[in-house]
Amino acid sequence: MAEDLVGGVSRRAMLAGAAGLCASSAVSAPKRTVQPGQNLRLWYQQPATRWEEALPIGNGRLGAMIFGRVAQERLQLNEDTFWAGSPYDPNSPDAFAALPEVRALIAQGQFKEASRLASAKVMARPLTQMPYSTLGDLLLDFDAPEKPRDYQRMLDLEQAIMRTSYRTSRGSVQREAFASAPDQVILLRLQATEGERLSFTLGYRGPRKAHYANPGYQGSATPLVKDEAVDWLHREEKGPAGTETMVADGSNGLLITGHNEGAENVPGGLTYALKLKLIGDGQIEAKDGTLRVKGARTVTLMIAAATSYRTYADVSGDPVRMVRERIDRAAARSYAVMKRDHIRDYAALFGSLSIDLGRTPAADLPTDHRLATRGAQPDPALAALYVQYARYLLISSSRPGTQPANLQGIWNEGTNPPWGSKYTININTEMNYWPAGPAGLTTLGEPLLRLVEDLSVTGTRTARVMYGAQGWVAHHNTDLWRATAPIDGPEWGLWPCGGAWLCNTLWDQYEYSRDTGLLRRLYPLMKGAALFFLDTLIEDPKGRGLITSPSISPENPHPFGSSLCAGAAMDRQIIRDLFAHMVEAGTLLGKDAALLDKVKATRARIAPDRIGKSGLLQEWLEDWDEAAPEQHNRHVSHLYAVYPSSQINVRDTPDLIEAAKTSLRRRGDLATGWGTAWRLCLWARMGEAEHAHSLMQALTGPERTYPNMFDAHPPFQIDGNFGGAAGIMEMLVQSWGGELILLPALPSAWPDGSVKGIHARGGLMVDLAWRGGRLASLMVKGPKGAAARIRYDGKLRNVTLDANGFYQLKA
Numbered sequence: 001m002a003e004d005l006v007g008g009v010s011r012r013a014m015l016a017g018a019a020g021l022c023a024s025s026a027v028s029a030p031k032r033t034v035q036p037g038q039n040l041r042l043w044y045q046q047p048a049t050r051w052e053e054a055l056p057i058g059n060g061r062l063g064a065m066i067f068g069r070v071a072q073e074r075l076q077l078n079e080d081t082f083w084a085g086s087p088y089d090p091n092s093p094d095a096f097a098a099l100p101e102v103r104a105l106i107a108q109g110q111f112k113e114a115s116r117l118a119s120a121k122v123m124a125r126p127l128t129q130m131p132y133s134t135l136g137d138l139l140l141d142f143d144a145p146e147k148p149r150d151y152q153r154m155l156d157l158e159q160a161i162m163r164t165s166y167r168t169s170r171g172s173v174q175r176e177a178f179a180s181a182p183d184q185v186i187l188l189r190l191q192a193t194e195g196e197r198l199s200f201t202l203g204y205r206g207p208r209k210a211h212y213a214n215p216g217y218q219g220s221a222t223p224l225v226k227d228e229a230v231d232w233l234h235r236e237e238k239g240p241a242g243t244e245t246m247v248a249d250g251s252n253g254l255l256i257t258g259h260n261e262g263a264e265n266v267p268g269g270l271t272y273a274l275k276l277k278l279i280g281d282g283q284i285e286a287k288d289g290t291l292r293v294k295g296a297r298t299v300t301l302m303i304a305a306a307t308s309y310r311t312y313a314d315v316s317g318d319p320v321r322m323v324r325e326r327i328d329r330a331a332a333r334s335y336a337v338m339k340r341d342h343i344r345d346y347a348a349l350f351g352s353l354s355i356d357l358g359r360t361p362a363a364d365l366p367t368d369h370r371l372a373t374r375g376a377q378p379d380p381a382l383a384a385l386y387v388q389y390a391r392y393l394l395i396s397s398s399r400p401g402t403q404p405a406n407l408q409g410i411w412n413e414g415t416n417p418p419w420g421s422k423y424t425i426n427i428n429t430e431m432n433y434w435p436a437g438p439a440g441l442t443t444l445g446e447p448l449l450r451l452v453e454d455l456s457v458t459g460t461r462t463a464r465v466m467y468g469a470q471g472w473v474a475h476h477n478t479d480l481w482r483a484t485a486p487i488d489g490p491e492w493g494l495w496p497c498g499g500a501w502l503c504n505t506l507w508d509q510y511e512y513s514r515d516t517g518l519l520r521r522l523y524p525l526m527k528g529a530a531l532f533f534l535d536t537l538i539e540d541p542k543g544r545g546l547i548t549s550p551s552i553s554p555e556n557p558h559p560f561g562s563s564l565c566a567g568a569a570m571d572r573q574i575i576r577d578l579f580a581h582m583v584e585a586g587t588l589l590g591k592d593a594a595l596l597d598k599v600k601a602t603r604a605r606i607a608p609d610r611i612g613k614s615g616l617l618q619e620w621l622e623d624w625d626e627a628a629p630e631q632h633n634r635h636v637s638h639l640y641a642v643y644p645s646s647q648i649n650v651r652d653t654p655d656l657i658e659a660a661k662t663s664l665r666r667r668g669d670l671a672t673g674w675g676t677a678w679r680l681c682l683w684a685r686m687g688e689a690e691h692a693h694s695l696m697q698a699l700t701g702p703e704r705t706y707p708n709m710f711d712a713h714p715p716f717q718i719d720g721n722f723g724g725a726a727g728i729m730e731m732l733v734q735s736w737g738g739e740l741i742l743l744p745a746l747p748s749a750w751p752d753g754s755v756k757g758i759h760a761r762g763g764l765m766v767d768l769a770w771r772g773g774r775l776a777s778l779m780v781k782g783p784k785g786a787a788a789r790i791r792y793d794g795k796l797r798n799v800t801l802d803a804n805g806f807y808q809l810k811a
Contacts, residue, residue, distance in 0.1 A: 039385070040157040043154035071232070075177075082132075091124070091465045095485075103566070107566065119490055122494065123487065126266065131416065133207055157350070157385075159178075162176065170197075171195045183330045185302050187342075189298070243259065244256055257272065259271050270309055272307045274303065312481050353440050356753050362377050372702050390439075406421050409432075423451070435726040437511070449522070496571075497548070503578055507585070519589065533575050538566075544567075544607045548566065558624045558628055568621070569610075576606055612659075631668075643684075646685075650686060674723055677719070680724060734760075740789065740790045762786070777809060
């Protein structure tokens with residue numbers, strides 16, 4: 001094994017004890033410090049002038065975008081349950097009666113007529129869902145500001161702290177901010193030294209519409225290299241007052257209350273509260289809806305926020321009580337203790353993985369310079385930073401007990417976000433959680449599990465009212481209120497596999513963690529989703545197997561004036577996975593033997609994937625791909641079977657994998673940010689190292705990454721950050737088909753490197769290093785005595801982890 005895998009490297013037994021392994025069959029990531037010298041920070045030499053340059057902090061529930069301005073600091077705030085609307089039922093009572101005719105029209109090839117009928121009778125009412133919102137802004141207006149010297153702002157990924165520092169003619173100013181999960185508050189600490197003092201007015205600007213960056217924003221990562229180009233003393237207008245109320249809450253506190261908006265004839269039903277408290281050594285006064293500070297050396301701002309949301313059906317919470325309690329608890333603790341607890345809590349998640357892909361002088365440049373000059377000089381460390389930033393973003397936007405990460409994670413500037421900043425479950429929400437498994441962050445998938453548990457309830461009504469079916473169903477979007485009916489129009493929304501894909505995503509979390517508690521909660525969700533398809537799959541009239549109808553291949557029109565079709569490839573692939581996962585889970589849990597047999601038999605009858613006459617993997621049941629009007633569509637839905645699934649793979653299905661490559665080349669490399677990330681994952685999974693690397697380069701350049709390293713759809717969508725990170729890790733370690741595959745898509749640009757703490761399916765954790773493009777050392781950790789099949793450089797070897805759960809190859 002040693003000679004075959006490493007090439008002359010001797011094999012040594014690992015004799016360390018079992019510390020670091022959990023009591024179950026899965027591996028628990030040991031606490032470790034991220035390797036020093038990796039420059040795990042984003043940093044800049046000027047303040048943010050627009051939202052896509054501000055730096056994000058978050059604790060899963062609360063989020064803030066911090067601008068680092070000198071004359072007027074801005075903190076744009078979010079709370080994960082502050083959405084428009086209130087509980088509502090969008091299911092159309094006319095859908096069930098109309099569906100047989102819609103299916104008949106599709107079978108007859110009358111796709112436009114089917115779309116018209118579906119639009120009139122089947123779609124949700126209202127036709128759109130509720131958008132995620134913003135809590136507005138805090139504005140700190142400083143007295144007598146001056147142009148700074150030695151300015152720097154940065155986001156420390158190892159501590160999850162945003163810092164701003166600069167010098168003035170009187171002394172220096174330092175600020176640091178973080179969102180504490182243990183204390184459930186945002187903290188901003190301001191300090192002045194020497195002769196400098198802090199005097200400012202803190203005001204609030206309520207929720208409002210925002211101007212979101214559009215495709216014309218591409219290339220905006222060009223750095224500000226001339227000092228005179230920076231508006232150092234920029235201030236924004238506060239604007240007209242909204243409907244919120246602001247009252248003094250003690251001599252140094254401010255209580256802000258308001259309510260959400262309605263949308264699409266769904267009335268607003270939420271109230272919200274913000275509590276602000278200033279603690280410092282200067283004069284502090286609450287006056288006229290503001291807090292005034294004068295002559296301070298040190299000031300700490302505490303921010304708590306909450307809404308009346310309790311569940312998707314209950315908005316009876318008391319946000320004023322919640323924010324007062326949180327501020328009172330925080331005020332009773334010292335800033336140093338809260339900072340310590342924040343760092344410990346965050347580091348326990350973040351510190352479990354390190355990645356080194358090499359370093360060049362480009363790594364010493366400010367972050368916006370690195371992005372703007374991407375490709376002009378080698379910068380392998382930027383890819384490593386991209387992975388770690390995605391891990392930071394997931395930790396900051398998805399914690400147990402919070403809402404899942406939405407289209408923008410947790411950060412959103414206005415009441416009118418693109419696509420509502422909802423949960424788009426025909427790719428985007430699933431992509432948000434792709435890196436969780438390999439990055440050792442499966443615990444952060446708990447909010448997604450609870451969302452699916454909610455959908456299994458609301459989706460049961462949709463299945464019954466719309467389809468007359470048992471089980472549950474969700475279509476291509478959902479929101480805070482867990483709406484499951486099809487929205488937007490049949491060309492986008494009449495797709496019944498959103499819930500099934502979410503189940504498959506959660507199964508993947510189980511595959512990495514082997515958490516039996518997760519499995520027990522997941523099984524009834526998979527069972528309900530499978531029961532729906534047992535009732536609604538139909539026989540293809542041409543005898544090719546079981547298919548869905550009506551459906552679409554997500555957001556891609558076929559040649560006949562519509563997207564509506566029967567039996568799209570992605571549907572068949574997702575349902576095959578759902579059925580297989582349910583059978584495996586039910587078998588492990590000893591559940592429903594007769595039902596599992598039925599599911600297994602039904603799975604065998606699903607229409608198989610097909611190769612068209614041009615060598616393309618067919619996106620539809622018919623050979624329409626050559627004539628489809630959008631040859632470079634951002635979606636690559638029919639390649640789900642390659643990634644994130646592995647039904648089509650380089651080992652078992654060579655003909656289908658070649659067809660998938662042909663389809664992907666035809667579709668083109670560059671798409672939206674998340675579309676580019678998916679292509680990166682696909683080429684990595686297929687072992688095409690240089691192709692994957694070229695897409696990684698494109699994704700991390702100025703056309704697909706904003707100055708704050710948010711992914712550019714454009715505009716901002718966070719899924720590209722998560723999908724890109726998953727793709728980079730997929731280049732280094734893969735686990736599918738019962739194998740652990742090492743360096744499957746290592747590009748020539750990364751000749752030397754290492755990764756420690758990357759996870760693999762089967763409850764495994766891997767440390768590995770390579771030199772000159774060849775594996776140099778390997779450590780696999782997992783269940784004691786577990787068998788592992790390790791593939792490297794085309795060679796497969798079967799190994800057994802020792803009594804302590806280790807297997808090691810070491811130079």
